[in-house]
Amino acid sequence: MNSPNNRPDDWSAFTKVKTERADPLYESAKTVHNKRIDGPFRRFKWLVMLVTLGIYYGTPWIRWDRGPYAPDQAVLIDLANRRFYMFNIEIWPHEFYFVAGLLIMAGIGLFLVTSAVGRAWCGYACPQTVWTDLFQHVDRFVDGDRNARVRMEAAPWTIAKLSRRVFKYMIYLVIGFWTGGAWIMYFADAPTLTVDFWTGQAAMAAYITVAILTLTTVVLGGFMREQVCVYMCPWPRIQTAMMDEKSLLVTYKDWRGEPRGSVKKAQKNPGEFGDCIDCMQCVQVCPTGIDIREGPQIGCITCALCIDACDKVMADIGRPRGLIDYATLEDCEAEQAGQPARPAWKALMRPRTFAYTLIWGAIGLGLLFALGVRSHADISVAADRNPPFMLMSDGSVRNSYTIKLRNMESQPRRMEVALSGLPGGRMWTETISNDDAAPSQTFEVPADQTLSTRVYVMAPAGTEAQEFTLDLTTLDEQRESDSAATKFDAPGDN
Numbered sequence: 266m267n268s269p270n271n272r273p274d275d276w277s278a279f280t281k282v283k284t285e286r287a288d289p290l291y292e293s294a295k296t297v298h299n300k301r302i303d304g305p306f307r308r309f310k311w312l313v314m315l316v317t318l319g320i321y322y323g324t325p326w327i328r329w330d331r332g333p334y335a336p337d338q339a340v341l342i343d344l345a346n347r348r349f350y351m352f353n354i355e356i357w358p359h360e361f362y363f364v365a366g367l368l369i370m371a372g373i374g375l376f377l378v379t380s381a382v383g384r385a386w387c388g389y390a391c392p393q394t395v396w397t398d399l400f401q402h403v404d405r406f407v408d409g410d411r412n413a414r415v416r417m418e419a420a421p422w423t424i425a426k427l428s429r430r431v432f433k434y435m436i437y438l439v440i441g442f443w444t445g446g447a448w449i450m451y452f453a454d455a456p457t458l459t460v461d462f463w464t465g466q467a468a469m470a471a472y473i474t475v476a477i478l479t480l481t482t483v484v485l486g487g488f489m490r491e492q493v494c495v496y497m498c499p500w501p502r503i504q505t506a507m508m509d510e511k512s513l514l515v516t517y518k519d520w521r522g523e524p525r526g527s528v529k530k531a532q533k534n535p536g537e538f539g540d541c542i543d544c545m546q547c548v549q550v551c552p553t554g555i556d557i558r559e560g561p562q563i564g565c566i567t568c569a570l571c572i573d574a575c576d577k578v579m580a581d582i583g584r585p586r587g588l589i590d591y592a593t594l595e596d597c598e599a600e601q602a603g604q605p606a607r608p609a610w611k612a613l614m615r616p617r618t619f620a621y622t623l624i625w626g627a628i629g630l631g632l633l634f635a636l637g638v639r640s641h642a643d644i645s646v647a648a649d650r651n652p653p654f655m656l657m658s659d660g661s662v663r664n665s666y667t668i669k670l671r672n673m674e675s676q677p678r679r680m681e682v683a684l685s686g687l688p689g690g691r692m693w694t695e696t697i698s699n700d701d702a703a704p705s706q707t708f709e710v711p712a713d714q715t716l717s718t719r720v721y722v723m724a725p726a727g728t729e730a731q732e733f734t735l736d737l738t739t740l741d742e743q744r745e746s747d748s749a750a751t752k753f754d755a756p757g758d759n
Contacts, residue, residue, distance in 0.1 A: 294492060295554065296418060297490065297491055297551075297552065297553060297554035298404075298411045298414040298415050298418070299401060299411065299549065299550055299551060299552050299554070299570075300410060300411040300546070300549040300550045300574075301405060301410050301411070301550075302546075302550040302570055302573050302574050302577070303573070303577075304570075304572070304573025304574070304576065304577065305573065306568065306569035306570055306572055306573050307570055307573050309389070310388075310389055310398065310568060310570070313389045313390055313395070314395050314398055314399065317390060317392075317395050318395065318399070321444075321447055322443065322447045324339065324340050324451075325338065325340065325447065325450035325451055325455040326450075326455050326456075327339035327340070329350075329352055329353070331350070331355075331675045332675040332676055332712070333675075334675045334676055334677070334711075334712030334713055335350075335355075335675035335712065335713050336350060336454060338350065338454055338455060339351070339352050340352070340451060341451065341452075341453075341454075342451050342452050343452075344452060346713075348713075349364070354636065355673065355675075355713075357671075357673060360639070362635075363632060363635070363636070366628055366631070366632045367632070369628055370625055370628050370629055370632075373621060373624055373625045373628070374625055375504075376507055376621055377618065377621035377622060377625060379504045379507045379508060379512075380507050380508065380509075380512055380617050380618065380621060381512065381513065381613050381618050382512070382513045382567065382591070382613075383504075383508060383512055383513060383514045383515070383567045384501070384504065384565070384566050384567040385567050387494065387498075387500065387501070387566040387567060387568075388566040388567040388568035388569065389568065391566075393485060393486065393493050393494065393498070394494075394552075394566060394568070396440075396444070396482060396485070396486035397486050397490045397491070397493075397552065398552065399440065399486070400437065400440070400486050400487045400490070401490075401552065403433060403436050403437065403440070404433065407429055407432060407433040407436070408429060408433070411549055417429070434487075437483045437487045438479065438483060440482065440483075440486075440487075441478070441479035441480070441481075441482035441483040441486075441487075442475065442479045444478055444479070444482045445474060445475035445476070445477070445478030445479045445482065446462070446475055448474065448475075448478055449462075449471050449474050449475060453471075458471065462475075490552075491552065491553035491554065491564065494553060494564070494566055495553065495563055495564050501563050502563075510593060510594040510595050511593050511594075511595055511612065511615055511617075512593060513591045513592065513593055513609055513612050513613070514561060514567065514591070514592065514593070514594075515557060515565060515567050515569050515571065515572065515589065515590075515591060516557075516561075516589070516590060516591070516592045516594075516597055517547075517557050517558045517560070517588070517589050518587070518588055518589070518590070518592070518597060518600070518601075519558070520601045521539055521540055521588060522539040522540050522541030522558070522588050523539045523541065524537070524538055524539055525538065525539060525541040525542065525543040526538030526539070526542065526543070527542050527543070528542055528582055540579065540584050540585075540588050541558070541588060542578070542582065544578055546571075546574040546575065546577070546578055547571035547574050547575050547589060548571075549574070550570045550571060550573070550574045551570065551571055552566070552568060552570065553565070553566060557571045557589060569591065571589050572589050572590055572591070575588050575589040576589075587606065590606075590609075591609045592606075592609070592612075593612050596612065640673075640745045640746075640747055641672070641673040641674050641743070641745060642670070642671060642672060642673065642674075642678065642680060642710075642737060642739050642745045642746075642747060643670075643671050643737070643747040644668060644669065644670055644671070644682065644735060644737040644747050644748070644749045645668070645669045645671075645749055646666050646667070646668045646669075646735055646749040646751045647666065647667045647668075648664065648665070648666050648751055648752065648754070649664070649665040649666065649667070653754040654754040654755060654756070656756060657723070659726065660725075660726030660727070661723050661724065661725055661726050661728075662723065662724050662726070662728055662753075662754075662755045662756070663721055663722070663723045664721070664722050664723075664753055664754055665719065665720070665721055665722075666719070666720045666721075666722060666735075666751065667717060667718070667719055667720070668682065668717070668718060668720050668735065668749075669715050669716065669717045670682070670708055670710050670715065670716045670718075670737065671710075671715045671716075672710040672711065672712065672713065672714060672715070672716070673713065674712065674713070675712050675713050676712045677709060677710065677711055677712050678709075678710050678712075678739050678740075678741055679707055679708070679709055679710075679739070679740040679741070680707070680708050680710055680737055680738065680739050680740065681705055681706070681707050681708075681737070681738045681739075681740055682705060682706055682707075682708065682720075682735055682736070682737055683704055683705035683735070683736045683738070684704050684705065684722065684733060684734075684735065684736075685733060685734045685735070685736050685748070686731070686732065686733035686734055687722070687724055687728075687731070687733035687753055688724075688725075688728075689724055689725040689728070690704060690722055690723065690724045690728075690733070690753075691703055691704060691722070691723050691724075692704070692705070692706055692720055692721065692722045692723075693706065693720075693721055694706065694718055694719060694720050694721070695718070695719050696718075699721070699723075702721075702723065706720075707740070722753065724753060724755070728753070728755055729755055729757070730752065730753060730754050730755045730757070731752070731753055731755075732750060732751070732752055732753075733750075733751065733752075733753055734748045734749065734750045734751070735748065735749050735751065736748045737749075
């Protein structure tokens, strides 16, 4: 039998083929140096960035008067007391369905935006996009516009380049630090936490959270940037299922732009070239570095900056705007066939958009209705099971219960609890003598708290096991009420 060592030619051929087929699994990351551009979409991005960052950084400092018994921070996630405050709304743990409803509205809102205008969320309001845009502006502030940044990156390391890098990365760290610092302000009183943080008195969790968020903000927004959108984010893969030929997309109209040629070539050869002069402005302004002329692709976040750039070039050379524009695939086919371009707003007027809007609005109205009719006081009861009842010397029967009275107002409230459905029944508590037992008792419930107390209920001799209720009524002008059903155990109960 021949050994592989006896066939050197075959072995060398095999290794050569293997080497030639070893293609890289991914493309090496290339730094994107996008160019400054002005236009309606760029100005809209400025507006969205300023509004979203202003809301994020400024909201914890807004005060809201809820009275002397509740925190005065407008938006607060109070984990210690298990409360969520948002201006005049207070959400308790048992009302988590409000949070679930808001999350559902957010999801349907994303479906609505995606089906109507593609990845507009990604292009304008996604936190990754907003912070990436902010860091790119920092790059321009420190290193200059695109050409200057390209030269800086290619230049050898000198004292000047090192000092610029240190200065820029320090700004990165400041942005990341304030991002993490703003986040923890949502979980405690902002002014108090700020003082505690800088004096070293805050909880260790606060420092760890700020450190983690500082790191992630700098890494994701300052360095990874478009790679998060292309490789890490699942949303571009999911949203394709919600888009069709009627969805508005940023589109390059190739039938109008091709073949490409400079202005001089077009003047020398009339009718042979399209409107695209291959100036590369659409590529240079793109924050993810794609070429929109290659068609729809996962790197396009629909920010429409390429539209601003192309419209500016078309205006400079005297050609009509819209070579790159928001358009549906249906409209593109119609326009290519010679029909006039349809306004973008008309593409939004379709059944799917209305359906998503109606569902989104219905959920919102349902949540508002639930907020408007909810009671700010309720009662729950749990019977003691060891023992289930006690037989007294006079033949009467006593049961024990633990009741919880919830006061969801920011002021103390007096509440009356009365027996219903238990003839001859009386009740008292550990702080009330059984000589003062009565069919009803009054409790003082602190503001924004739940009062838990042990209650004894006694019924006359001969009372059989039966169901009854404890009825709660607030003794104020609101006169809110609630009831809780439970069982009274007695001898002979099976």
